Amino acid sequence: MSPHSPADAPAIELKGISKAFGPVQANKDISMRVMPGTIHGIIGENGAGKSTLMSILYGFYKADAGEVFISGKKTEIPDSQAAIRAGIGMVFQHFKLVQNFTVLENVILGAEDGGLLRPSLAKARGVLKQLAAEYELSVDPDTQVQHLSVGHQQRVEILKALYREADILILDEPTGVLTPAEADHLFRILDNLRAEGKTIILITHKLREIMEITDTVSVMRRGEMTATVKTAETSPEQLAELMVGRKVLLRVDKTPAKPGAKVLEVENLRLVDDKGVERLRGIDLEVRAGEILGIAGVAGNGQSELLEVLGGYATATGTVRVNGAAMPLSGPGSDGQSRRACGIAHVPEDRQHEGLIMPYTAWENTAFGYHRDPALQKGLLMDNAAIRADAAAKMDRFDVRPPDPTLAARNFSGGNQQKIVLAREIERNPDILLVGQPTRGVDIGAIEFIHQQIVRLRDAGKAILLVSVELDEIFSLSDRIAVMFDGRIMGVRDPAETDQTELGLLMAGITEKPDRPLIDAVDAKLDAKEAREAGHG
Amino acid sequence: MDRMPNWADAVLVPLISLLLAAILSAGVILAIGESPVDAFSLMVEGALMRSAGWGYTLYYATNFIFTGLAVSVAFHARLFNIGGEGQAMLGGLGVALVCLYIPWPHWSLAIVAGAVGAALFGALWALVPAYLQAKRGSHIVITTIMFNFIAAALLNYVLVNLLRPVGAMDPATARFPDAVHLPTFQDMFSTAATPLFRGAPANVSFFLALLACGLVWLLIWRTRLGYEIRAFGHSDSAARYAGISPVRITVVTMLISGGLAGMMAVNTTMGEAERLVMNATEGAGFIGIAVALMGRNHPIGVLLAAILFGFLYQGGAELALWTNIPRELIVVIQALVILFTGALDNMVRMPLERAFLAGRKRRA
Amino acid sequence: EPALIFDLGGKFDKSFNEAAFNGAQRWSQENGTSFREIELQSEAQREQALRRFAENGNNPIVMTGFAFGNVLGEVAPDYPDTKFAIIDMVVDAPNVRSVVFNEHEGSYLVGMLAAMASETGTVGFIGGMDIPLIRKFACGYAQGVKAVNPDATVIQNMTGTTPAAWNDPVKGSELTKAQISQGADVVYAAAGGTGVGVLQTAADEDILSIGVDSNQNYMHPGQVLTSMLKRVDNAVYDAMAAGPDLETGINVMGVGNGGVGYALDEHNAQLVTNDMQNAVDQAAEQIASGDLTVHDYMSDNSCPVN
Amino acid sequence: MDFLTLLQVLDSTVRLATPLLLACLAGLFSERAGIFDIGLEGKMLASAFFAAATAALTGSVWLGLLAGIASSMVLSAIHGLASITFRGNQLISGVAINFLAAGMTVLIAQDWFAQGGRTPSLMSGGRFEDITLPLAGTLAPVPIIGPIYAELISGHSILVYVAFLCVPATWWVLFRTRFGLRLRAVGEAPEAVDTAGVSVIGLRFAAVGICGLLCGLAGAYLATGLQAGFVKDMTAGRGYIALAALIFAKWRPWYALWACLLFGLLQAVALRYQNIDLGGIVIPVQFMDALPYILTVVILAGFVGKAIPPRAGGEPYVKER
């Protein structure tokens, strides 16, 4: 904290911040105060404008209107340089690191002393050692960032901010990529920083984290700041209501599963990526008709690869049987078209980059992946009239708004885009549905609808493989839960007989109670994973 | 909600860009001490006011339609095919072999075979860059540039050492037999009383080019393959998800693109020179880039842009004939058109978007 | 109004096309009239230029270079009332005058000079595009060299195999350096614009060079031994002077009728001694009278010496 | 091939590699900063013309050099405007610049000199003379070393030495200075540079500017060092060969030196020998001409070590859609 600031002035005060991206109004007339030496939470749904607001504070975007006060002084922040000078550091949701630079080079970038590198590097090496000791932020300064796990990359980002002597630290959804143990460790670090008088802004949409660590919390909805409350004086239910604008019901109504025959069997599935790193290291699992198998795990532990292999767009070795018949895993017959022909439907993790062609109209998208279906052809050409009529019907059944099939996919909101994908895949009445992150970036209303559709399909006797990084979602939908870590299934549990703590340990690769501090055990596991991956880089 | 209506993006932006290019070109003409107005009227006079002028304009346009379609088909798959030049050179070789070594009874058969030969050779020349892009991730822009130079060396070798008739001076093949002479516009439209298109090189290949426009339109917007090409172009990750093989799309698209570029040779080699000469392509492969850009990768746009460039070419030739303005002026105009419609189009688009957005806000 | 069409090398190649331009210029100054001209940029323009000038009523239409042969053969019959003159190529049509030169004779003369001026006994030849016409230059040159000094070595290089070879001074310069390193101390360039690089490098490296077509002695005074004159200027002048009454048929320009020769002026006066001049003039006379025949490469595509 | 001929070929290699090297390093700066540049050819050509034209008009080769560099930097600025400021397609901008230079040089040459798109031949003051290094004469008689020093190392124009010195200089700037660190970062992850408080636009313009400067040197060398004047299209594809060399060199300065020397050697050999007879097998000159391109394709195909371009290369830096 700057010594000149009046003791009672807020560390940060925003007044009337507005920001539009073309037609999208991301921030509307936002005002906010953050007191020094506190942890201030910001919560809101996807797309609410949290990242935008913080990026404005950090000088990454320029606000259309509004003022910023730092420690009571009006401050212009035209670029990040100004923000850094004002003592602000930010850890972005998507890390801003140079992948093929070492940790040290990343840390000094933009904060070098003088024109030559050698002295800067030497100095940074010393400072880094000190910071690492002080805040338990150890990373090898000479490793290239691309060889670090996400958790360690995040440490580099925090070190970058501390190296620049930031008094105000903004963290944008820092726990999304961490195992529960790593998240706990991060929160301890934040506690230490607060104790030293630093101010921290923490963006998250996990109510549990807000309640655990913040002093005050601001809620954003659709670009507006709807409330700021003291954490001690609020409850998760109240925050959820503020976030969404109405009472929410987070439970999914479902009857117990009636599992039938094995529909999907996977044995010893292995995948080596193009860098030579083994991403799937012998996966065994099975899904029966009429059940939902949930796969939990921190992003980047092979779940995506598993879906890609089953969906037919990554090659692997091992055995996959569908209704008892083995599927080729490479070469002819292993592509997505063949998988669809066998009754496998796939709602991919990333609807914008995989599930949809954003410039295509909604009706074109409803045929995507099934466009070679002979029923959609008329001679040599595609039967566009039929596809269009079919699309209108599907959009109606899935309540896609606006119900206009000629609109480009990019013009639908995230939730409606997801409904288009679901409509396409579920209406085909597949035997197996692969679903990745079905409700990422979707508002609560749509979440309810999507969960209902998935359960409905299960009740119709279909096998469903669900991958999600949201433990809540896994718990509320799954009939059985498998946990993945580093390309392996660490264990399969019955949701009724397990809890978040047990799953959290499995997600960090820890199967039995460690005899040393938890974070060290987690670190050891992650280091082993990093070393394995770097060995091929 | 988009920032700007589609029509504005498709029509208004290129038109304004073109206008800017035209203004700068006029400035250039002024700077070399000539009158832009006179120059322009001379160009119009020579290119559009006489049937023979049209005969040249459409002859050049035919080349540009083929190379423009070639670039735009590839562009739908987000492949930037700079190799039209080399593919067209090889297309010429295909045409020459078909015409020289097979005795054709009638031109109508020969043109079909010539087109197939040209397309085949052009496609083959695109195959290696396509394969390398698809399988090994080699940047297709660089490989196609390299293949242009390799094509020039190869053609040089073939013409000088293999196909040049004994005792001939210039590196060119022998003349094709008369049987493969393609009817020119003069042959088709002149009557004894009214000679039309006299001496102009435009020939039936122009209709082949129109046909190609139609087929490309069908291909891109009405077939499964076109659906997949566009999908792949918009998002290769989504294409992978949908089971569209990137290797297959890349290779097939480039084969089509190379084939189209190669077919340009039917016009130049069979239709005009009636023998294969060294520099038959004369940069048309590169003009194809400008044509595709201006035509917004739509066959109708490509057709119109090709005619515009045909006009520039013929008008430029007329300028060189009757004034002291070097023909390089046309190269400069070309450069400006590519610069403004291609590289600087955001300079026009950004303020337009802002204007449309502001207009919408006011109405709302 | 007559018209003149230059080949792709361009009007100011300091050589072949420039000679044509000079002839036209001389005619126009003497008569106080103008002429039309165009420098071609592309193959497709050849026919266009011919037709446009013919339709425009230009007569006669003179063009430089063998590359017009094919096109003129097609176009000439369409305009029976227009006279055409083509240089360096024979086109058989009733309204075409074909002017060809006995370049081998002129080259023979400068070859003699080269051999006499050379101290090393090694002389060089740098041709443009590798075609029979340029081999004809080379062969005549070699014969002239050997006539003076049978033991002399003639190093021959061609710049390339495509028309680009006419306009590649960088390559001309490198080839000259290569020939110098092989001992050549006189280099004859028959390479259009490429020759500019040859003459430049020869001057830079202090050896002698021989120009071609136009008189290029002035380009590096005292360092260009001589130039093989190919009186394209005269051919163009004659054609323009004849006007629409141009006599058609084949017109052979040799040593005898002053069509080819070597250049002697103030720029190379000290380089060519009286003895040298006498010897060459004598050979010229013999050629003119038919006592001495220089073998023409193009007659059988082979050269007796090399 | 005897020693002297070899020396001659190598000597000519040095001369021919010089413009390639300058242009290649120019491309290296630009592409390391994430701006692809297929307009090297055009920049070189413009510089060649303005260098020759200015030298012809003023009689001073140094003014010519300045004019050449200035013209090349103007084209760089256009490229920067299109690809940095207006986030245009860098490849298209490069194509346009090549056309622009090809047309403009001839147009202006014709307007100024009326000599069919060339400049008058430059007299002595208008050209870079060859420099004889100290002791070249004295050392020449020493066997092997003497001729190598006197023929190969000594006796080039100053720009040749500048070009070769640019290699260690480039290496030093890129890997030992703050500017180099930032420049490499902006080609890999511009958002990292931006959030570190350094201007992406500024860095990229600086890189493009250096690219213009070096292309300017390359062009001026062509017209006033290697040659004595400008002729139309005198770069003759050297910009593309430099691009090929850049890929061949995997965007590294020292590799760039070897790549350019190799391509220069290929050119030197192709210039001297029309067809190379290797005891029965005749290698046609066209093959030699095409060899740099073929080699580049082989490298691109990843058969001889993969060439990985800067990660953010070719992409405009877009913060807000």
Ligand SMILES: Nc1ncnc2c1ncn2[C@@H]1O[C@H](COP(=O)(O)OP(=O)(O)OP(=O)(O)O)[C@@H](O)[C@H]1O
């Ligand atoms: N660079 C950008 N260009 C255009 N639109 C943007 C940009 N960044 C964000 N937006 C839009 O602004 C809105 C707010 O986005 P923002 O990233 O601030 O949301 P958020 O609250 O951080 O969401 P999340 O929880 O998903 O991170 C969204 O509609 C988004 O699509």
Ligand SMILES: Nc1ncnc2c1ncn2[C@@H]1O[C@H](COP(=O)(O)OP(=O)(O)OP(=O)(O)O)[C@@H](O)[C@H]1O
């Ligand atoms: N890139 C874009 N271009 C044009 N319009 C957009 C873009 N992104 C979003 N929109 C528009 O902005 C609106 C809000 O989009 P956003 O994805 O932020 O919705 P949301 O509030 O998160 O809704 P949902 O809960 O359904 O995801 C959408 O209805 C859409 O029309």
Ligand SMILES: [Mg+2]
């Ligand atoms: Mg965010």
Ligand SMILES: [Mg+2]
């Ligand atoms: Mg949303």
